[in-house]
Amino acid sequence: MADREYAGAIHVHTAFSDGGTPAEAILDVAAHVGLDFVVLSDHKTAGVRRAGLVGWHGRTLCLCGPEVGELRRPHFLALGLTDPESLEGLSPKAALEAAQNRGAHNFIAHPHAARLRGLQRKPVDWSDWTATAFCGIEIWSYVHDVFDRAVPWRLPLVALAPRRLITGPRPETLALWDRLGLSRRVAGLGALDNHAHMLLGLFEVYPHADVFETIRTHVVCPELPADGAAGAAAETALIDALAAGSAFVAFDAWADSSGFRFAAEGPGATLSFGQETRFAPGWHLHAQLPRPADLTILRDSLPVLSLRNTRTADLAVAGPGVYRLEARLNGRPWIFSNPIYFRP
Ligand SMILES: [Zn+2]
Ligand SMILES: [Zn+2]
Structure with a gap:
């Protein structure tokens, strides 16, 4: 469904x-x-x-x-x-x-x-x-x-x-x-x-x-x-x-965030926010925002990708970690995703 x-x-x-x-x-x-x-x-x-x-x-x-x-x-x-x-x-x-x-x-x-x-x-x-x-x-x-x-x-x-x-x-x-x-x-x-x-x-x-x-x-x-x-x-x-x-x-008072997605695609599987898997090479993170914003993907609290004024992001998962996304709109805090977890 x-x-x-x-x-x-x-x-x-x-x-x-x-x-x-x-x-x-x-x-x-x-x-x-x-x-x-x-x-x-x-x-x-x-x-x-x-x-x-x-x-x-x-x-x-x-x-x-x-x-x-x-x-x-x-x-x-x-x-x-x-x-x-x-x-x-x-x-x-x-x-x-x-x-x-x-x-x-x-x-x-x-x-x-x-x-x-x-x-x-x-x-x-x-x-x-x-x-x-x-x-x-x-x-x-x-x-x-x-x-x-x-x-x-x-x-x-x-x-x-x-x-x-x-x-x-x-x-x-x-x-x-x-x-x-x-x-x-x-x-x-x-x-x-x-x-x-x-x-x-x-x-x-x-x-x-x-x-x-x-x-x-x-x-x-x-x-x-x-x-x-x-x-x-x-x-x-x-x-x-x-x-x-x-x-x-x-x-959502800054802008309706409906439609935001943060997912991982890997060998034969897809994960959404909140899910976890054992790390293996070949995983990519994808983000989609309902409107352009400044986004950061963090791995264990450290930024690993920062993009300005974008609606999409794509990142190869380099290793195990807790990956989550933050987006700011016009400098204001907007979207905070739940993490996707890659376990050692
Ligand atoms: Zn209370
Ligand atoms: Zn209380």
Whole structure:
């Protein structure tokens, strides 16, 4: 079956925890702006699932991925977890393992959280990398990217023009991702961590309609079951594709990234982002962008090909490594592919 591309938003808080908007209203907005899916992530609750909201809402698929972890402690998203309350009091590593044992697919949230330098808040970075019960990490988070530069004199921009503060994924997060990928596949997600509170009852901070236009994760997978009763099967299939890294992350407000592809062709086989194989001579990487941009292909964090203003790239694979692609559009961070892994 031919693959389809599904672009969606991940890590959105609703009124089931500390978000400012009821889940139903968020789903209406997601459908209105044309998202194919949205992962609703509330602190320590699967209220979205209990309310029967997982499944199709028009052409938008709602998934539930509770955010596990205590206030001002490390967090992870547990996609598919039905009972996050049961993890109360566990260490981050023990909670990861318990969630995985309950069938969840875990993704480390904001591994390097916003610094909020001028505001003296302590970051909630993930620190225990002896933990292995996760299939991916958030490589780029909208609110954390904006807040990372939220020194007091920039507060007008933080409030009114947050996109002007976007700098891209944190370099240490990308370096960490590349390092983790040396020993196993680790899927990269784009996240929002949006709460959309009302300020003084007058002004909505970061309205979902605006934020849904920014960082999207594009999943490439076989067509999801879409008939009315198929919501649970569609959720499972999409979570599996996210966990497999069959996806890329893009800031679609700069330009729609749909149609981007990064693949490898070799002796009798083709690989797409997220996949791995044993290295052998004769492999080539191919990239295709929906519009001209500046692209870089990296091998184990080091650039091995940089092209300006191009829509295609082709590179012979010189040896084992974690190969991924970054594209910038007019100097701004745009597309980040999941890696293709060539093992020694
Ligand atoms: Zn968090
Ligand atoms: Zn969050």
